[in-house]
Amino acid sequence: MGTRSGRHGSAGGPAPARARALSAILALLAGLSWCGPAGAEAPPAQDGPSITWSVYEAGPFMMLDGPERGTGIFDRIRGLLAERLGDVSQRTISAPFPRLLAEIRNGADWCFVGGIRTPEREAFAAFSLPVAMFYPLRVIVHAPQRARFEALGPIPLARLLEDGTAWRTSVLLGRSLAPAVDALLRARPPAQTFSEFPEAFRMLLRDRLDYLIEFPSIAAYHARHLQADGALVALPLSETPDPVFSRVMCARTPQGLAVVARIDAILRAERPNPAYRAIVEAWSDPADLPKLRAIYDARFLTSD
Incomplete structure (x- = not known):
């Protein structure tokens, strides 16, 4: 009496054929190198540095x-x-x-x-x-606030940090600037931190911060990209940290x-x-x- 092929098939029926085809496809894919979208980078190899x-x-x-x-x-x-x-x-x-x-x-x-x-x-x-x-580290201020800061002479960062309400600032979370400055920030940490530079410079331009401790090249770049050329001023610190x-x-x-x-x-x-x-x-x-x-x-x- 012959064997009846049910819906799921016998050992020689359609299901095993599909399984063999799937195995062949998986084997082929395993032998191919990773290929992502145009411009994407392959994940690093797992068997080397x-x-x-x-x-x-x-x-x-x-x-x-x-x-x-x-x-x-x-x-x-x-x-x-x-x-x-x-x-x-x-x-x-x-x-x-x-x-x-x-x-x-x-x-x-x-x-x-x-x-x-x-x-x-x-x-x-x-x-x-x-x-x-x-180099050089400076106090960056919104230009309309320049006179207020210049009245201090060479700006003492320690004095600014002592009164975080009158002189509001923010620092990049986890960042190191210079040993002397880092020590001052550890002693009197600002109330605010940020994780992206544009965020901090927008706050400074909107007078939601009074100053940033920053390098002039970074300040000039972000002012330009925020369509605010000339709106920020770099003033010297009395601490004058080394490069x-x-x-x-x-x-x-x-x-x-x-x-x-x-x-x-x-x-x-x-x-x-x-x-x-x-x-x-x-x-x-x-x-x-x-x-x-x-x-x-x-x-x-x-x-x-």
Whole structure:
């Protein structure tokens, strides 16, 4: 008596055929490399070293959109490093600074061009040789408020922080500016923090903040992009902090330490070159260049 084929079929019926076809498709897909939308980056390989470059909007150091995309100081340095590390799987993720700091603290494969080395961060992060420098640190105010601040003379940041009601400010969450300034901010932390630079500059222009502690190049960039050229003024601090060196910051893991070691070798070869110097000097006020160039030769190239 012959075997009846029911709805689900027998061993030689349609269902096994479909199963074999599905298995063949899955095998084919497993052999293909990842392919995302145009311009998307493949996830890093799981069986070798990888770098997740973290970025956020912080012109003129990082520019994520518009015609200047990818031309910031840190963007160009990151591009140079990525090219030299071509054998390492790499991708780029946009994330606010507090998140990238948390990822590095948790041991992820994230790296950030522009980190400031501090004793607290060295407990969980590895730092490269200096890649660029921040200078000069200033008090940034809305132009209509200039006379109020200039009446103080060289502005004592300690005095401003003592009265956070009369002198309102905000700081980027988790950011380090300079050792002396960081100590003042720890002693008298501002009531407000922010996670994106445009947010803080909008508040300053709307007089919801009285001042920001910032670098003039960053202030000028954001004023221009907020259609407010000339609306912000940079005034000197009485504390006059020294230039601060920025570095590549990765997790303090075996992989992170290995990546930083390779980055250091690249930086030793590239930093003395005129092309690299030009990246570091981009967006600087011409009046600051003599001091920057002297520091570059005397301290930047010799710092560990």
